[in-house]
Amino acid sequence: GAVVSQHPSRVICKSGTSVKIECRSLDFQATTMFWYRQFPKQSLMLMATSNEGSKATYEQGVEKDKFLINHASLTLSTLTVTSAHPEDSSFYICSARGGGNNQPQHFGDGTRLSIL
Amino acid sequence: AQKVTQAQTEISVVEKEDVTLDCVYETRDTTYYLFWYKQPPSGELVFLIRRNSFDEQNEISGRYSWNFQKSTSSFNFTITASQVVDSAVYFCALSEAGTGNQFYFGTGTSLTVIP
Numbered sequence: 001g002a003v004v005s006q007h008p009s010r011v012i013c014k015s016g017t018s019v020k021i022e023c024r025s026l027d028f029q030a031t032t033m034f035w036y037r038q039f040p041k042q043s044l045m046l047m048a049t050s051n052e053g054s055k056a057t058y059e060q061g062v063e064k065d066k067f068l069i070n071h072a073s074l075t076l077s078t079l080t081v082t083s084a085h086p087e088d089s090s091f092y093i094c095s096a097r098g099g100g101n102n103q104p105q106h107f108g109d110g111t112r113l114s115i116l
Numbered sequence: 117a118q119k120v121t122q123a124q125t126e127i128s129v130v131e132k133e134d135v136t137l138d139c140v141y142e143t144r145d146t147t148y149y150l151f152w153y154k155q156p157p158s159g160e161l162v163f164l165i166r167r168n169s170f171d172e173q174n175e176i177s178g179r180y181s182w183n184f185q186k187s188t189s190s191f192n193f194t195i196t197a198s199q200v201v202d203s204a205v206y207f208c209a210l211s212e213a214g215t216g217n218q219f220y221f222g223t224g225t226s227l228t229v230i231p
Contacts, residue, residue, distance in 0.1 A: 034219070043222065043223045043224050105151075107163075
């Protein structure tokens with residue numbers, strides 16, 4: 001149980017392209033979803049938290065107009081990197097949680113984004 | 117200040133050795149939760165264990181065991197008889213009841229098990 005599917009797993013695209021990443025909870029309802037960014041050999045950096053039907057809460061320093069998050073249903077959240085540039089290249093990973101903070105976050109497999 | 121400290125950046129052990137990964141946390145909340153996740157080279161994060169602040173009982177799951185000590189604010193993870201498949205980065209995380217959804221990850225410990 002508690003499977004989170006993230007798609008696509010890898011994206012390579014040209015600078016200026018917008019990229020959408022999907023995060024789905026397959027067998028549970030995710031009241032809260034999280035988006036993280038991870039640079040090589042570093043820890044996960046929380047970018048934003050989204051609750052279904054509400055606007056996402058972004059962490060300090062994360063541009064909300066650059067990283068658009070939509071959490072339209074209890075099983076789907078999307079992250080759109082708008083007009084991506086090489087510095088946006090990174091490993092993006094989502095997680096989903098059903099219930100309160102005592103519940104674990106279940107992670108997707110991540111998306112490796114490479115902007116040329 | 118770092119809420120979760122994993123002082124060991126990289127560890128290498130020979131297969132079948134035991135290894136302990138350290139995790140020290142900092143919180144003022146009385147209700148909090150501690151987690152361990154495994155991130156193999158393929159990148160996905162695998163949930164290993166959750167512990168709440170009111171349960172200091174140590175836990176064993178196969179070759180994995182966890183030692184939670186509130187007196188030292190530590191939640192250490194031991195792998196017994198390590199195997200090559202245990203090679204991964206391991207993250208310790210803290211979730212505080214007082215800060216809502218916030219999840220604090222440590223910087224991770226990269227474990228390499230040498231055959």
